[in-house]
Amino acid sequence: MRLAELSLPQLESRLARGLGLVTGPFRFHLTSRQKRVAQGLHTLYADFEIGTFDYHDYHIRLAPPTGMRRWLRPQIFFWMDDFSPFKPLPADHDFAQLEWGMNWCIAGHAHHYLMLHAAVLEKNGQAVILPGDPGAGKSTLTALLALSGWRLLSDEITLIDRDDGMVVPLARPVSLKNASIDVVRAFAPHAVIGEAALDTHKGTVAHLKPPRNSVTRMAEKAMPRHIVFPRWRAGSDAHSSPHAKADAFIHAASHAFNYSLLGELGFALTAQLLDRCDCRNFEYSRLPDALEFFESLVA
Amino acid sequence: MTPACGDLILALKMPRAMATFTPAQWDRLIPQARAAGLLGRLGAVAVQHDLAAGLPRPVWYALEAGLAFPERQAVAVRYELGKLDAALAGLGIPVLVLKGAAYVATGSPAAAGRLMTDIDILVPKRAIGETEAALMLAGWVSSHHDAYDQRYYRQWMHEIPPMQHIRRGTVLDVHHNLLPETARIQTRPDRILANARPLPGMACLHAPSEPDLILHSATHLMHEGEWAHGLRDLSDLYALLAAGAGRDDDFWPSLAKRAQELSLERPLYLALVQLQRVFGLDAPALDLRGAQRYGDRVIHDLLTRALSGFHSNCRLPFAPLADFALFVRSHWLRMPAHLLIPHLLYKAMKRDNAARAAG
Numbered sequence: 001m002r003l004a005e006l007s008l009p010q011l012e013s014r015l016a017r018g019l020g021l022v023t024g025p026f027r028f029h030l031t032s033r034q035k036r037v038a039q040g041l042h043t044l045y046a047d048f049e050i051g052t053f054d055y056h057d058y059h060i061r062l063a064p065p066t067g068m069r070r071w072l073r074p075q076i077f078f079w080m081d082d083f084s085p086f087k088p089l090p091a092d093h094d095f096a097q098l099e100w101g102m103n104w105c106i107a108g109h110a111h112h113y114l115m116l117h118a119a120v121l122e123k124n125g126q127a128v129i130l131p132g133d134p135g136a137g138k139s140t141l142t143a144l145l146a147l148s149g150w151r152l153l154s155d156e157i158t159l160i161d162r163d164d165g166m167v168v169p170l171a172r173p174v175s176l177k178n179a180s181i182d183v184v185r186a187f188a189p190h191a192v193i194g195e196a197a198l199d200t201h202k203g204t205v206a207h208l209k210p211p212r213n214s215v216t217r218m219a220e221k222a223m224p225r226h227i228v229f230p231r232w233r234a235g236s237d238a239h240s241s242p243h244a245k246a247d248a249f250i251h252a253a254s255h256a257f258n259y260s261l262l263g264e265l266g267f268a269l270t271a272q273l274l275d276r277c278d279c280r281n282f283e284y285s286r287l288p289d290a291l292e293f294f295e296s297l298v299a
Numbered sequence: 300m301t302p303a304c305g306d307l308i309l310a311l312k313m314p315r316a317m318a319t320f321t322p323a324q325w326d327r328l329i330p331q332a333r334a335a336g337l338l339g340r341l342g343a344v345a346v347q348h349d350l351a352a353g354l355p356r357p358v359w360y361a362l363e364a365g366l367a368f369p370e371r372q373a374v375a376v377r378y379e380l381g382k383l384d385a386a387l388a389g390l391g392i393p394v395l396v397l398k399g400a401a402y403v404a405t406g407s408p409a410a411a412g413r414l415m416t417d418i419d420i421l422v423p424k425r426a427i428g429e430t431e432a433a434l435m436l437a438g439w440v441s442s443h444h445d446a447y448d449q450r451y452y453r454q455w456m457h458e459i460p461p462m463q464h465i466r467r468g469t470v471l472d473v474h475h476n477l478l479p480e481t482a483r484i485q486t487r488p489d490r491i492l493a494n495a496r497p498l499p500g501m502a503c504l505h506a507p508s509e510p511d512l513i514l515h516s517a518t519h520l521m522h523e524g525e526w527a528h529g530l531r532d533l534s535d536l537y538a539l540l541a542a543g544a545g546r547d548d549d550f551w552p553s554l555a556k557r558a559q560e561l562s563l564e565r566p567l568y569l570a571l572v573q574l575q576r577v578f579g580l581d582a583p584a585l586d587l588r589g590a591q592r593y594g595d596r597v598i599h600d601l602l603t604r605a606l607s608g609f610h611s612n613c614r615l616p617f618a619p620l621a622d623f624a625l626f627v628r629s630h631w632l633r634m635p636a637h638l639l640i641p642h643l644l645y646k647a648m649k650r651d652n653a654a655r656a657a658g
Contacts, residue, residue: 018459027357054322057357059330081330082611261367263374 021045021052024159024170024218026110028102029056032094034076036195037062040095043194044173044207047215051204058105062094078134089200096197096205098173099265099282103156104171107257112166113159114269115257120158120167121150126170126225127167129158129252129277137232140180141290147188148291152214153222158256162265165272166221167270171214173207183288187287226297227252227279230290243279304530304613307331311534312578314344318353325358327612336531338343339412347411369412375404379418379469380504386437387422388502390429395421395495397474397515402535403508404498408542409516409535417461417470421488424475428650431459431473438465447645455481455634477515478522481634486518486561510557513539517570518563526605526622530577533606536570537578544582555585561617564590572599577606601625 002023006014015038018031032038053060061079065088074091077084078101085104091098107115119130119142132138139155146152153169161168176184176193181204184191192209225250253259259266280297286288309316312313314475320328342362346352351359387394396404399415422430431441443449443460452460457476476488486580495505496643507515512573516539520532543550558564568590574580576599592598603623630639 025357055326055355055357055363082334109387110360111367196387258367261371263371 001050002042002046003050006042006050008038008042011042014050015041016294017184019053020056022049022051022218023102023172024154025168026057026106026170027053027055028105029053029059030062030098031060031064034062034091034094036092036094037098040098040207041193043192044209047212051231056082058102058109060098060105062098064091073182092199093200094155095194095207095292096200098208102172103133105272106157106159106294111258111261112162114162114259114262116158116159116160116252116256117156118172118252119155119257120153120170121145121224122153122167123150123221124140124293124298127153127222128226128228128294128297129167129224130228130230132156133229136230137180138230139174139176140183140232141230143176143184143191144172144187144287144290145294146165146174146208146211146214147184147191150209150294151217151222151251152212159190159267159272160224162223162269164221165224165269165276167224168221169214169218171218172209173210175203176206176208178203184208224273225278226277227274227277228294228297229279229281231283232285233282233283234285236283236285238282238284238286239292240280240282240293243281245274245279248277266273303605304331304335304610307335307337307530307613308578310341311337311344311537313350314350317341317350322355322358325355328458329358329361331610331613333365334359336414336528337412337534338362339369339414339532341412342366342529343369343412353472357408366412369414372414373403373410374540375469376418376628376647379467380498380501382437383420383471384416384501384504386433386439387430387504390423390426390433390503392430392503393428393492393495394428394430394503395492395505395507396498397507398519401512404504405496405506407512410539413531417472419472421474421477421491423489425494427473427604428460430641431462434462434471434473438467440465441469443471449576451642455479455638456469457482461499467536477518478632482522482637483632483635484562484565486563490516490560509539509543510554511561512545512562514558514561514567516552518566521566521569522629523600524623526608529606530581531610533570533573533577537574537580538645540574540580540582551585555587558587569595571600573602573606576603598628601628 012035015030016027016033018216021030026144029276065075065077075088075092076094076097077088078086078097117132118133119138121197130141142155145210152171153167155174157170159168159170160280181193181196185193194207196204196206198204230245250268259270282293306320306324324442332341338361342365343361345354374553380396399413400418402410402413439462441460442463449460450486452458456472457479458472462473477486478484491507491511494508496508498504498506513536516536520536558567564587568587571582575582599625601621604615604618605625608618609623634642
């Protein structure tokens with residue numbers, strides 16, 4: 001069933017007992033009594049499949065510490081199984097912690113896939129990979145494309161299936177930081193954005209609900225066809241130039257979560273990816289220019 | 300008393316049982332195996348028994364991921380052993396590779412899917428100085444700079460302070476004995492060196508003979524206070540023993556005899572009791588004279604509880620307490636009280652001072 005079929009109080013009680021959630025190839029088992037976590041899921045994961053499953057890839061629990069800390073400056077701990085990989089965060093960052101924690105579970109364990117630190121979207125059967133240099137505006141661009149009819153495959157982690165080199169979607173919410181939250185709101189006033197977490201280590205963070213079409217098609221892999229290195233620069237005209245494949249290879253490998261762990265297979269998958277993709281730089285300052293450029297790529 | 304991780308044990312003992320597990324069984328088992336450091340081992344035995352294709356996809360993907368780390372590490376360890384061999388070949392001494400690296404180098408069943416944190420070698424005590432100098436020339440540097448730590452290692456321990464390669468970052472423990480100089484049991488490293496087998500393609504690197512590898516594994520398990528990996532180490536031992544017993548009729552008596560020669564009957568005895576309890580290992584009654592003590596039942600129960608402590612869904616009652624008791628025991632076995640108490644006081648005060656300086 002879809003998560004939206006539960007009312008918020010129903011979701012809260014299911015989540016307290018443990019809820020199975022499907023995102024792309026992964027089944028998470030989530031347990032939490034945090035109201036903000038239930039609220040965040042209710043807002044952003046409405047179209048996702050939930051259920052009671054026999055097997056889960058990752059068991060996640062978000063819970064306050066025991067003892068006095070529960071009342072005094074409340075905090076939140078993230079657990080995967082018995083293991084808590086992060087320092088506790090202020091309790092009002094609990095939903096953001098869930099998102100980061102889910103990323104951590106995947107990036108640290110899902111080694112069936114070559115995992116690139118990049119956003120990826122699809123249109124006309126062609127996946128476009130956007131490697132993320134911090135500050136390049138990757139997430140903003142991802143959000144705008146997702147709100148303009150592109151299928152969102154993933155915002156943070158691009159999964160490449162080791163069996164066929166195809167991109168496997170996750171379709172999870174897009175993480176927006178600071179000014180990009182307002183940029184996205186201004187671009188699409190109807191966009192659903194979750195409650196912002198203030199003063200995190202990344203500044204203000206809020207998540208954009210993925211388009212329903214991206215979520216319902218999350219089982220559909222996509223063929224990687226383009227790697228675009230975007231750069232937003234104030235006042236610049238849209239400009240695109242070829243990006244050397246050797247450099248793109250090094251960039252992909254050094255920004256992958258598990259390139260060296262996969263050894264020879266990591267090399268082979270990256271090489272296959274680069275063979276399949278056209279690599280370009282793209283500099284812009286105006287959003288319509290960006291949309292036009294990306295449309296032209298997959299036309 | 301047996302830990303409540305029956306499926307995990309069953310999978311290690313009889314890998315084919317994995318083909319019959321339901322998704323709900325896997326849902327408990329995978330987190331247990333991950334916490335115990337045994338995900339890679341399960342992956343390796345699934346491959347060996349041709350089970351991978353028949354497992355549910357997400358389950359196989361978890362095992363495959365667990366296997367990726369040790370597979371990468373095995374490549375790195377073989378490379379590193381080549382470098383070590385080149386660095387030490389000129390000394391004209393036998394160099395013994397121990398534990399995880401020895402399992403990898405000899406293709407032992409205990410190497411399958413096993414992770415390690417460092418490489419351990421053993422050299423004759425008289426050659427410690429020149430070994431250290433040769434390693435420093437080849438890029439390994441001593442990691443403990445504190446004068447107290449240096450003296451602690453050099454005067455009392457069975458190894459010099461850990462060395463780390465300045466470029467590759469690999470950590471190397473250089474031993475001259477299996478147990479501290481101050482330990483209650485004293486073994487005979489010269490006899491272990493005398494029986495060592497040369498590693499193919501290496502100039503000076505050797506591996507302990509199979510019985511000695513087993514006895515060292517048991518000794519390490521029973522003397523170190525590392526219970527987070529207790530079940531993994533016990534499963535190494537199980538794999539070594541099962542392979543040995545399957546190959547050689549004379550295996551058990553000769554193992555007992557060797558334990559006597561090395562004065563390691565006690566750790567072998569303690570380990571066999573745990574293997575019987577946890578893995579149901581069916582070892583014949585061995586002549587381990589003098590290995591048993593009055594009141595051993597308490598030690599056996601502590602060990603079993605501590606071995607169960609790796610995951611909350613199979614932990615026996617009082618496992619953390621048993622863990623602590625065994626930690627204290629490991630120190631007790633390591634040093635006599637007149638050395639141990641000043642050492643622990645010094646360490647406690649140093650930590651206090653460090654905390655104050657940092658805060």
